[in-house]
Amino acid sequence: MAEQYIVGVGAVIASLLGFLFLYCNSLKRFRGLRKLKRAASMEFPKGNSVKKTGNSEGVGTRDIIIVGAGVAGAALAYSLGKDGRRVRVIERDLNAPNRMAGESLIPGGYLKLIELGLEDCVDEIDAQRLLGYTLYKDGKKAHVSFPLEKFQSHVAGRTFHNGRFVQRLRKKVASLHNVSLEQGTVTSLIEENGIVKGVQYKNESDQVLTAYASLTVVCDGCFSNLRRSLCYPKVDIPSYFVGFILTNCNLPTKNYGAIILAHPSPIVFSPISSTEIRCMVNVPSEKVPSVSNGEMACYLKTQVAPQVLPELYDSFISAIEKKGNIRIAPNKIMAAAPHLTPGALLIGDALNMRHAITGGGMTVALADVVILRDLLRPLHDLSDASTISKYLESFYTLRKPMSSTINILANVLQKVFSASSNPAMENLQHTFLGYLRLGGMFSYGASAMLCGLCPSPLSLAFHFFSIAIYGVGRLLLPFPSPKRLWDGAKLLWVASSILLPYIYSEGIRQMFFPLTVPAYYRTPPKKGALLVQSMLKVNL
Ligand SMILES: Cc1cc2nc3c(=O)[nH]c(=O)nc-3n(C[C@H](O)[C@H](O)[C@H](O)COP(=O)(O)OP(=O)(O)OC[C@H]3O[C@@H](n4cnc5c(N)ncnc54)[C@H](O)[C@@H]3O)c2cc1C
Numbered sequence: 001m002a003e004q005y006i007v008g009v010g011a012v013i014a015s016l017l018g019f020l021f022l023y024c025n026s027l028k029r030f031r032g033l034r035k036l037k038r039a040a041s042m043e044f045p046k047g048n049s050v051k052k053t054g055n056s057e058g059v060g061t062r063d064i065i066i067v068g069a070g071v072a073g074a075a076l077a078y079s080l081g082k083d084g085r086r087v088r089v090i091e092r093d094l095n096a097p098n099r100m101a102g103e104s105l106i107p108g109g110y111l112k113l114i115e116l117g118l119e120d121c122v123d124e125i126d127a128q129r130l131l132g133y134t135l136y137k138d139g140k141k142a143h144v145s146f147p148l149e150k151f152q153s154h155v156a157g158r159t160f161h162n163g164r165f166v167q168r169l170r171k172k173v174a175s176l177h178n179v180s181l182e183q184g185t186v187t188s189l190i191e192e193n194g195i196v197k198g199v200q201y202k203n204e205s206d207q208v209l210t211a212y213a214s215l216t217v218v219c220d221g222c223f224s225n226l227r228r229s230l231c232y233p234k235v236d237i238p239s240y241f242v243g244f245i246l247t248n249c250n251l252p253t254k255n256y257g258a259i260i261l262a263h264p265s266p267i268v269f270s271p272i273s274s275t276e277i278r279c280m281v282n283v284p285s286e287k288v289p290s291v292s293n294g295e296m297a298c299y300l301k302t303q304v305a306p307q308v309l310p311e312l313y314d315s316f317i318s319a320i321e322k323k324g325n326i327r328i329a330p331n332k333i334m335a336a337a338p339h340l341t342p343g344a345l346l347i348g349d350a351l352n353m354r355h356a357i358t359g360g361g362m363t364v365a366l367a368d369v370v371i372l373r374d375l376l377r378p379l380h381d382l383s384d385a386s387t388i389s390k391y392l393e394s395f396y397t398l399r400k401p402m403s404s405t406i407n408i409l410a411n412v413l414q415k416v417f418s419a420s421s422n423p424a425m426e427n428l429q430h431t432f433l434g435y436l437r438l439g440g441m442f443s444y445g446a447s448a449m450l451c452g453l454c455p456s457p458l459s460l461a462f463h464f465f466s467i468a469i470y471g472v473g474r475l476l477l478p479f480p481s482p483k484r485l486w487d488g489a490k491l492l493w494v495a496s497s498i499l500l501p502y503i504y505s506e507g508i509r510q511m512f513f514p515l516t517v518p519a520y521y522r523t524p525p526k527k528g529a530l531l532v533q534s535m536l537k538v539n540l
Pocket of ligand 1: 067068069070071072073090091092093100101102103104105106184185186187219220221222224225241329330331332347348349350356358359360361362363365
C-alpha cells in the first residue's frame with residue numbers, strides 16, 4: 001500500500017515536471033524540423049536507387065505499385081485491392097520465407113489484422129495463442145499478462161512460423177482479381193522531374209521490365225536497398241538475436257512466453273507451433289562469436305545454458321548440437337526519418353525499425369497499413385503526385401501513437417534487460433520487475449502498452465515517471481541516508497539517459513503535441529474527393 005502511495009504521488013509530480021521539460025525541448029526540435037523540411041522540399045535526392053527510365057520493356061500502368069510482399073506489403077496490397085484499387089505487387093521471392101523474424105504477433109497487431117479483414121491468416125498454421133510473458137531473474141519471476149478481459153475470447157497474441165503467416169497473407173492477395181502478385185526484384189525507382197513514376201525490376205527470367213503507377217509504396221523490409229532516396233536512414237545495431245528451435249519440451253506456463261533476464265543479455269522463449277519453441281538469445285554487438293567455426297555453440301553451452309530454466313535445459317543443449325539449427329539476425333534500430341517524395345512512400349521495416357525484444361515490428365507495420373488505407377480511401381485520383389504527397393505527410397504524425405510507443409518501449413527494454421557492470425542499471429532491472437509485480441493500474445498499464453493495446457506516448461511518459469519514482473522510493477525506504485539519496489539520483493540519471501534520446505529521435509512534437517503539427521490537419525485534395533463524390537452519384 002505504502003509503495004503504491006509513493007508511486008501515485010510521485011508520478012503526478014514527476015509527470016508535471018516531465019511535460020514541462022518535453023515542451024521546452026519540442027520548441028527546439030520544431031525549429032530543427034522546419035529546417036529539415038525546407039531542405040527536403042528543395043531537391044530530389046540522387047541516390048543509387050532512383051534512375052530515369054532506361055532500356056527496358058514496359059508492363060503497363062496501375063494505380064499503385066507495392067514493392068515487397070512481406071507482412072506490410074501483402075497486408076497493404078490486400079486492403080487497397082479490397083478498396084477497388086488496381087495494384088501491382090512485385091516480390092523478390094514468392095516461396096515461403098524461412099526466417100526467424102516476425103514469429104510473435106502481439107494482441108494489438110491481431111486487432112489490426114481484424115481491421116484489415118486478415119484475421120483468418122493466423123488460422124490453419126498451427127499458430128499458438130499468446131496471453132503474456134513470464135519474466136525470470138535470479139530465481140524470482142513476474143507474470144505479465146496481456147489485459148484482454150474487455151475483448152472477445154479470440155483476441156490474444158499469436159505465435160507462429162513467419163513463413164506460414166506470410167504465405168497466408170499472400171494467398172489472400174492473390175485471391176483479388178484487381179491485384180497482380182508477381183515474382184521479381186525491384187532494382188530502382190523511376191524518377192522524372194523529382195516525381196517517382198514507377199519501378200524498374202527483373203523478373204524470374206532475368207528480363208528487365210518497367211512498371212508505372214501513380215503511387216509506389218516501398219515495403220522491402222529491414223535490408224531495403226530502395227529506402228536511401230526516400231528517407232534519411234540512420235541504422236543502429238545494438239545486438240544480434242541468435243535463434244534456434246527447441247523440441248520435446250514445454251514452457252512452464254501454457255500460452256505464456258518466457259523471458260530470462262540473464263547475463264549479459266536476455267533470452268526469449270516463445271512457442272511457434274504445438275511442438276516447437278523458438279529460443280532467441282540476445283548477444284550484444286561487441287562480442288558476437290562466430291557461428292561457422294563453432295564458437296557460438298560453445299558460447300551458448302558454457303555461458304547461456306547454465307542460466308536456462310531447468311525444464312528446458314536438455315532440449316536447449318540438443319538444439320545447439322543439431323547441425324545448422326543456429327541462426328543469427330541483427331537487431332536493427334532505425335527511427336522514421338522520411339524524405340517527402342512525390343509518387344512514393346515507405347512503410348514497414350524499410351521506414352522504421354526497433355529492437356525485436358518485444359515483438360512489435362509486425363504490429364507497427366500493420367497499424368501503418370490501416371492508417372495509409374484510411375488516408376487513401378477518399379481519393380479516387382492519385383495522379384497529382386505532389387498534392388497527394390503533401391496530403392500523405394499526415395501519415396507520419398498519425399502513426400506516432402502506435403509506432404513511437406512500441407519503438408521506445410522495445411529500445412528501452414533491451415537496454416534495461418541487458419545487464420551491465422553499472423549497479424544503477426541492475427537497480428533499474430529490479431525496479432522494473434517490482435513495478436510489474438505491483439499489480440493494478442501499474443502492471444496493467446505497462447503490459448497494455450507492451451502488447452500494443454494502449455498505444456499512447458502520454459501513457460508511456462506516465463509509466464516511465466511512475467517507475468522512476470517507485471525505484472527511488474524503494475531505495476530510500478525505510479529512511480533516506482546520503483548513500484541512498486545518491487543511489488536514487490544515479491537511478492534517475494541512468495533511466496533518463498536511456499529514455500530521453502529515444503524520445504528525441506521519435507520527435508517530441510509529433511509524439512506529445514501532434515495538434516501543433518500542420519500536416520496533422522491535411523484533408524484530402526479537392527480534385528480526388530470530387531471525383532469520389534461524382535463516382536458515388538453515378539453508382540447511386
Ligand atoms: C530477429 C528478429 C526477430 C523479430 N521478431 C519479431 C516478432 O516476434 N514479432 C514482430 O512483430 N516483429 C518481429 N520482428 C520484426 C518483423 O520481422 C518486421 O517488423 C516485419 O517483418 C516487417 O515487415 P515488412 O513487410 O516491412 O518486411 P518483411 O516482412 O521483411 O518483408 C519485406 C519483403 O520485401 C521483399 N523484398 C526485399 N527487397 C525486394 C526487392 N528489391 N524487390 C522485391 N521484393 C523485395 C522481401 O523478399 C520480403 O518478402 C523481428 C525482427 C528481427 C530482426
